[in-house]
Amino acid sequence: MSTSATAPASSTSTAPVPLLSVRNLVKEFPIRSSGLVRKQVGVVQAVSDISFDISAGETLGLVGESGCGKSTTSRAVLHLQPATSGQVLFDGVDLTTVGKNDLRRLRRDMQLVFQDPFASLDPRITVNEIIAEPLRIHGLYGDKGAGRKKVDDLMATVGLKPEHGNRYPHEFSGGQRQRIGIARALALRPRLLVLDEPVSALDVSIQAGVINLLEELQDELGLAYLFVAHDLSVVRHIADRVAVMYLGKIVELGPRDQLFDHPQHPYTQALISAIPIPDPRRERTRQRILLQGDVPSPANPPSGCRFRTRCPKFLTLTPEQREKCVDEEPLLVGRGPGGMATSQDAVHKAACHYAESVQVL
Amino acid sequence: MSHEPVPVPSLGVPAQEVVLAVRDLTVTFPSDAGPVQAVRGVSYDLRSGEVLGIVGESGSGKSVSSMAVMGLLPKTARIAGSVRFKDRELLGLTEKQMTDVRGKKIAMIFQDPMTSLNPVYKIGWQLSEAVLAHNDVSKEVARKRALELLEIVGIPSPDKRIDQYPHEFSGGMRQRVVIAIAMANDPDVIIADEPTTALDVTVQAQVLEALRAAQQETGAAMVLITHDLGVVAGQADRVLVMYAGKPVETGPIDGIYHHPRMPYTVGLLGSLPRLDQRSQEKLTPIPGTPPSVVNLPPGCPFAPRCPLRTDICLQSEPALLPALGADHEAACHHSDVLAHEGAMDIFSTDPNAVPGEGPDAAPNAVPGEGPDAAPPNENGAAQ
Numbered sequence: 041m042s043t044s045a046t047a048p049a050s051s052t053s054t055a056p057v058p059l060l061s062v063r064n065l066v067k068e069f070p071i072r073s074s075g076l077v078r079k080q081v082g083v084v085q086a087v088s089d090i091s092f093d094i095s096a097g098e099t100l101g102l103v104g105e106s107g108c109g110k111s112t113t114s115r116a117v118l119h120l121q122p123a124t125s126g127q128v129l130f131d132g133v134d135l136t137t138v139g140k141n142d143l144r145r146l147r148r149d150m151q152l153v154f155q156d157p158f159a160s161l162d163p164r165i166t167v168n169e170i171i172a173e174p175l176r177i178h179g180l181y182g183d184k185g186a187g188r189k190k191v192d193d194l195m196a197t198v199g200l201k202p203e204h205g206n207r208y209p210h211e212f213s214g215g216q217r218q219r220i221g222i223a224r225a226l227a228l229r230p231r232l233l234v235l236d237e238p239v240s241a242l243d244v245s246i247q248a249g250v251i252n253l254l255e256e257l258q259d260e261l262g263l264a265y266l267f268v269a270h271d272l273s274v275v276r277h278i279a280d281r282v283a284v285m286y287l288g289k290i291v292e293l294g295p296r297d298q299l300f301d302h303p304q305h306p307y308t309q310a311l312i313s314a315i316p317i318p319d320p321r322r323e324r325t326r327q328r329i330l331l332q333g334d335v336p337s338p339a340n341p342p343s344g345c346r347f348r349t350r351c352p353k354f355l356t357l358t359p360e361q362r363e364k365c366v367d368e369e370p371l372l373v374g375r376g377p378g379g380m381a382t383s384q385d386a387v388h389k390a391a392c393h394y395a396e397s398v399q400v401l
Numbered sequence: 402m403s404h405e406p407v408p409v410p411s412l413g414v415p416a417q418e419v420v421l422a423v424r425d426l427t428v429t430f431p432s433d434a435g436p437v438q439a440v441r442g443v444s445y446d447l448r449s450g451e452v453l454g455i456v457g458e459s460g461s462g463k464s465v466s467s468m469a470v471m472g473l474l475p476k477t478a479r480i481a482g483s484v485r486f487k488d489r490e491l492l493g494l495t496e497k498q499m500t501d502v503r504g505k506k507i508a509m510i511f512q513d514p515m516t517s518l519n520p521v522y523k524i525g526w527q528l529s530e531a532v533l534a535h536n537d538v539s540k541e542v543a544r545k546r547a548l549e550l551l552e553i554v555g556i557p558s559p560d561k562r563i564d565q566y567p568h569e570f571s572g573g574m575r576q577r578v579v580i581a582i583a584m585a586n587d588p589d590v591i592i593a594d595e596p597t598t599a600l601d602v603t604v605q606a607q608v609l610e611a612l613r614a615a616q617q618e619t620g621a622a623m624v625l626i627t628h629d630l631g632v633v634a635g636q637a638d639r640v641l642v643m644y645a646g647k648p649v650e651t652g653p654i655d656g657i658y659h660h661p662r663m664p665y666t667v668g669l670l671g672s673l674p675r676l677d678q679r680s681q682e683k684l685t686p687i688p689g690t691p692p693s694v695v696n697l698p699p700g701c702p703f704a705p706r707c708p709l710r711t712d713i714c715l716q717s718e719p720a721l722l723p724a725l726g727a728d729h730e731a732a733c734h735h736s737d738v739l740a741h742e743g744a745m746d747i748f749s750t751d752p753n754a755v756p757g758e759g760p761d762a763a764p765n766a767v768p769g770e771g772p773d774a775a776p777p778n779e780n781g782a783a784q
Contacts, residue, residue, distance in 0.1 A: 245687040247672065248672035248687075251674065270602070272602070276674065276675075277674035316605075316635050317634065319675075320659075334571040
């Protein structure tokens with residue numbers, strides 16, 4: 041990988057070169073007028089200048105509420121929806137500039153698992169064919185015997201019976217279908233899996249099995265995961281590091297336990313406090329941080345800090361202090377006492393001028 | 402019924418008037434594959450002012466049983482049993498008689514606020530309609546009541562919002578409007594079917610707050626149907642756990658969460674990742690999948706997935722019997738086994754799982770516990 045000339049936020053000094061490195065990623069969608077001409081009348085910045093790294097074998101949890109840009113990020117990372125600007129470096133190669141043929145080869149190394157196991161499998165072909173498809177596309181299926189063996193092995197890897205391979209997707213339950221989706225993603229032996237809400241459509245008793253499977257696969261195959269989810273409990277369980285998004289920006293990024301036990305950004309704090317815990321005794325003693333209002337439109341985000349319109353911290357500030365929130369966009373950097381920006385290379389970063397570690401759980 | 406404010410997580414409520422008594426409710430739908438027994442005998446008492454949480458996974462019959470109570474199922478459904486609201490039997494009422502009860506005495510909140518509001522009428526009109534349907538008052542009075550209701554559920558600037566259409570509201574706001582409509586006639590019972598499932602967590606917290614406000618304001622008893630064990634933990638006084646169309650365990654909330662006596666409940670709690678635990682223990686999923694309710698084999702419907710299964714489980718279906726005090730009932734032949742040590746680890750495949758701690762061991766989830774305290778509570782499932 042080129043020495044991080046273009047990437048001032050590059051970090052992890054001692055760690056090996058990250059497998060995936062996203063730098064200043066921006067993804068815009070046009071707003072068009074209604075009518076025949078559909079003239080472009082504006083632009084929505086769904087993802088607004090975000091940067092993060094994922095090392096081999098690591099899981100980065102990307103969390104946030106609907107509309108925060110987490111799914112758009114996952115698609116831009118895979119170059120399924122090309123980024124408007126910024127870089128996506130996979131193993132040092134920039135996907136946003138690479139040629140078509142190279143991109144196809146790179147895609148082997150990065151695969152996607154979708155949220156809805158009912159919509160993401162072709163209902164008209166058998167499971168064997170579904171799993172074999174990526175192998176055929178990339179010319180790796182080999183002769184019939186070898187190809188079948190690969191498919192059978194993949195079925196077994198995800199905990200399905202290979203003899204069920206000639207069945208159709210509708211004959212499987214939700215959890216089994218999600219396993220099929222994972223087997224398909226694993227077919228090309230990728231190094232990075234992008235998992236977009238992989239368990240949120242499943243019942244809890246089934247969900248646990250799929251989470252365990254993902255953890256086992258990671259241990260065995262050394263996969264890196266970009267785990268996109270809205271369920272923070274699942275993310276706390278599976279992720280090594282967590283990035284919290286709000287309105288197209290990463291507002292806090294840090295190692296899992298640090299982020300959950302000592303969240304610094306008021307949004308992260310509110311988010312964690314809102315998650316119900318399945319323990320009535322704890323629930324009775326918990327304090328909820330209730331946010332006011334709704335998420336503003338990403339077409340017209342607030343100036344300065346995007347969270348200030350709903351921020352409980354903002355309400356406690358003096359008018360002079362508030363000016364900074366209104367005028368100046370807070371950077372995602374390490375924060376010392378009083379929210380003082382410290383190091384760019386800190387492992388735990390928050391984008392808040394007045395960041396302060398609070399224990400919410 | 403009393404209108405004194407109900408303390409929010411009202412535990413140990415003294416025996417109060419039963420407002421809704423459901424007995425042996427069964428619902429069967431015809432299908433090509435044979436009759437689908439969606440609900441196979443549900444009984445519960447709902448006392449005034451209390452919140453009963455009904456939990457279960459998809460297909461467990463939790464929604465259908467409540468639709469049956471409301472008389473909202475299609476004509477093809479065969480419903481048997483008894484649903485008594487105070488002294489009145491609701492099953493078998495004509496549509497006209499039911500209309501008198503529905504919306505006035507028993508209100509319902511549905512999962513999807515997008516479809517439960519009419520997109521072509523203003524919010525104020527829809528709220529007033531609910532008031533006018535059951536009260537002989539002027540439109541002005543109804544509108545005033547509508548404003549009040551919007552205020553209670555926490556809609557900012559209600560005087561402006563009242564003249565807007567549903568599409569001008571966000572999902573969470575719409576659900577609050579639905580809650581306002583539900584409380585319009587001061588009902589005695591509110592049935593909320595997955596009221597926050599479609600919402601983001603911070604919005605969910607707002608809506609749950611509105612729901613609590615509505616309950617306090619009306620003093621209504623509430624049936625809260627959800628698949629989210631976290632939501633129930635924070636809201637309910639008692640819980641009914643359903644599996645394959647039947648309640649398998651019921652009791653006061655603390656008992657169910659801390660001393661479950663039915664393996665399915667144990668499995669559900671153990672398969673949940675916990676936000677408040679650093680533990681890197683593996684989750685313990687329940688093996689297998691729920692049975693189809695078309696042709697249930699004899700015996701306990703959970704037996705094929707149950708680690709405690711013995712011959713008797715495959716032969717006879719256990720009845721719901723007192724398991725831990727008269728108030729806590731479980732449908733399991735082996736519920737006494739779960740009273741002993743290591744009960745929470747029955748699903749654990751890990752031979753090294755902490756066995757010793759019985760379910761009675763005081764949970765170490767005490768407020769003061771710093772996050773830096775090393776994780777002594779590694780037996781994840783145990784609390």
